Amino acid sequence: xTYICVKCQRTWVMDEPTDYVSGGICxxxxxxxxxxxxxxxxxxxxxxxxxxxxxLESCKYSQYCIT
Numbered sequence: 853x854t855y856i857c858v859k860c861q862r863t864w865v866m867d868e869p870t871d872y873v874s875g876g877i878c879x880x881x882x883x884x885x886x887x888x889x890x891x892x893x894x895x896x897x898x899x900x901x902x903x904x905x906x907x908l909e910s911c912k913y914s915q916y917c918i919t
Contacts, residue, residue, distance in 0.1 A: 857881055886913050 854870045856863045857878035864878060877885075879900075887897035890913070898905045899917050908914050 886916075889913075 853867060854863060854865050854873050855876045855878075856873045858875045859877060859881045862878045862880070863873070883900045886899040890897045890899060890911070895907055895911065896905065898907075899913055902908060902914070902917050905911065905914070905917070908917075911917070
């Protein structure tokens with residue numbers, strides 16, 4: 853499937869490319885968004901870097917971060 857990021861317009865393909873495009877949010881945009889939320893919550897901005905995280909057990913984003 854071919855995707856386009858609704859925020860930055862970057863395109864990416866998962867599995868096989870398609871003639872049609874589906875909307876989504878790319879990894880870079882979601883990482884930026886979640887890191888800004890972590891900062892607002894008073895935590896380290898470490899989403900996407902589980903080895904750098906000191907709050908893996910308590911962070912509400914950890915299930916998405918480590919996958």
